[in-house]
Amino acid sequence: MSESAPTSTPEQLRHAEGITGASILLDKVTKRYPGQAKPAVDGLTLEIPAGKMVMFVGPSGCGKTTTLKMINRLIEPTEGRIVLNGEDVTKKDGDQLRRKIGYVIQAGGLFPHMTVAANIAIVPKMLGWDKERIAARVDELLELVSLDPGVYRNRFPKELSGGQQQRVGVARALAADPPVLLMDEPFGAVDPITRQRLQDELLQIQADLQKTIVCVTHDFDEAVKLGDWIAIFDEGARLVQYDTPERILGDPANEFVENFIGSGAGLKQLTLTRVGDAPLAAAVTGRPGEAAADVLERVKTAGHGHAVIVDARQRPLQWLSRRQLSRLQTISPVLDPKLPVVGSRATLNDALDTMLVSSAGAALVTGRRDAFEGVIDVQTVMAAITKAHEAAAMDSMDAPVGTNTGAIPAAAEPAEPLAAGEGRTGQ
Incomplete structure (x- = not known):
């Protein structure tokens, strides 16, 4: 009899799939503050799958930020367990735990007296990394968040825009x-414009790294755009609905969720599909320094109305019509500040917003490192919306467990005991 093949652990399976995140389980977690009649968080059990982005939303004071901070124990839970x-990790040294969990706050939270490189290097220094490894990691991360290391490495936070500071905070x-x-x-x-770009950047980073990301936001549209799962809380961190964006929009659990979503739920469906999931049209491209007549000839041969001018890194600079090309002798390297550009990780809603300001009635799509990938138009967006609706109707994926009772619903009980790192799924 042949020996059976060794069984892979959940962690090995995650790494094989490119997932670098860890599963999180809040197990009957409660937080009480002295002098308050009701708990800030009351008996919350919440399963956060490895490699997914989970958004916490709810009215002000509902306990979503308290719940977030209990994960890295910036706030200590009164009762319950946190399983990473x-x-x-409930009894683990809090400082050691926080060095293994990234934390991003509003406006980046950078130390103003430190350079960008020094800010990024704080935790690696605490962990005893050598200088060469730290320097390489700093440059790698600046590239990851689309900041040129040679330009930004030695700058101070006051020399950065708000969006750049936030990128450094993520790095x-x-x-x-x-x-x-x-x-x-x-x-x-x-x-709003910088916000959209930062959201797109985060989605691209998450597509590459597949970390486990937990994000608090007051903006439901942002939750729909970014989240694999959305947890909607009421007062006391009472979990009202924990589900995919598609199902929350299409089948809200109750009147509270309906009111929280607000009007225009149909329009919010536009945020469910990424630009990169829609078919893109090809375009004629040109380079600075080329003869405009040569580019125009290629445009006419292809039967197109425009040419996209890209730099040496394939980043779009201009989108020139036939008339504009006919008036030029040589293509200039000047960047058009009004260029209608949208990232491949942006939503169809973002794309439509961008198209509204485009004389071409379309938008240029960029991917990694802002490289040009193709063109999207209104007809493509409408077709993608129809396809998304059909896919959502067929979706039967089980949601992770979320409850305030501390008990797993009977229908969700696994047939066998949970292995380390595995989670329960069910409604």
Whole structure:
């Protein structure tokens, strides 16, 4: 009789799938503050799957930030357990735990007297990394968040825009390659355009790294755009609904959720599909320094109306019509500040917003390192919306467990005891 093949552990399976995050289980967690009649968090059991992004939303004072901070024990729970990758970390040294969990707050929370590099290097230094390894990691992370290391490494926070500070804050949180990233209103202090770009950047980073990310936000549209799962809380961190964005929009659990979603739930469906999931049209491209007549000839041969001018790194600079090309002799390297560009991880809603300001009635799509990938138009968006609705109707994926009773529903009980690092699933 042949020997059976060795069984892979849940952790080995996660790494094989490219997941670098860790599962989290809040097990009957309660937080009481002296002098308060009701707990801030009351008997919360919440399963957060490894490699997923979970959004905490709810009215002010509902306990979502308290719940977030109990995961890394910035706030100590009064009762219950916090289980990280199968290990109960409730009694573990809090400082040691926090060095293994990234934390991002509003406006980045950078130390103003330290350079960008020094800010990012804080945790690796605490962990005893050598200078060469730290320097390499700093440059790697700056590239990851789309900041040129040569330009930004030695700058101070006051020399950065709000969006750049937030990018450095994310880089710092990822410095020691933690399995878990906690984010508390990370994009709340920036303007709407920068906010969209930071959201897209986070989605791209998550697609590459597959960390476990828990994010508190007051913006339901942001939760729909970013979250694999959304936890909607009421007062006392009472979990009202914990589900996918698609099912929360399509089948809210009760009137509280309906009111929280607000009007325009149909329009919010636009945030459920990424630009990169829609088919993109090809475009004629040109380079600065080329003869405009040559580019125009390629545009006419292809039957297109425009040419996308890209730099040496394939980043779009201009989107020139036939008329514009006919008036030029040589293509300039000037960047058009009004270029209608949207990232591949942006939503169809973002794409439509961008198209509204485009004379071409379409938008240029960029991917990794802002490289041009193709063109998206209104017709493509409408077709993608129809496809998304059909896919959502067929979705039967089980949600992770979320309850305030501390008990697992009978239908969700596993047939066998849970192995370390595994979670229960069910409604």
